[in-house]
Amino acid sequence: MKLATWNVNSLKVRLPQVIDWLHAHQPDMLCLQETKLTDNNFPQDEIAEAGYQSVFTGQKTYNGVAILSKKKAEEVLTAIPDFEDEQKRVIAATFGEFRIICIYVPNGEAVGSEKYDYKLKWLPALAEWLQAELKTYPKLAVLGDYNIAPDDRDVYDSKLWEGKVLCSQAERDAFGNLLNLGLMDSFRLFDQPEKTYSWWDYRMLAFRRNRGLRIDHILLSKKLADNCVTCHIDKATRKLERPSDHAPVIAELSL
């Protein structure tokens, strides 16, 4: 089984790239973030032509998440239960014995801002929900844009970013709390090349200089982590014409 996640920063713009990517990589499930599409505008038919079904929840201009899959999604949830949130940031679905959760964690803008406070309220709500999901579904994967670089290895210049949004201790603690539920960062199950990142700012030639952060992650429950054989980031997509600022993360499981 191959699982992947990609923040596409507008599915309207990136649809041809997503279709090409599906054909080339044939994931069982691909989680998308920042689709920026209302549900009535979701390109279900084009994706179906590539051999994938879609479940999605979106809004105009901002946010929006989806799961594309070869098999039919069941038990679909499009919000964190009992958490007031107008922003479309989560979708969960069951595929046989596997539970797949796609998340788009708030960016947080800057430490101390209102958006940062929202991020730090959002993450514990996510954790509480995932704790319940893990009890129901032992074979659980949580994929998405976490907007958190878990440690200094995940930041091109950790001194420059120290304490800043995406890297602050409170955010890293919140990420640690997700791991403490019994989830593992699939990328760190394996030896990885140094300076591997998943996001590069569009500005200041950041990609060319490899000034990136690893903020997109695939977390796996123990039962899935035990069967994970690889995890890598597909940096090649960032070199395409009109790229997303994020690259896909892919995990393969011997299941």
Added chain:
DNA sequence: ATGGTAGAGGATCTA
């Protein structure tokens, strides 16, 4: 010191 680029939508907001 605090820009710079991209997307959506049609002036700014978000990232």
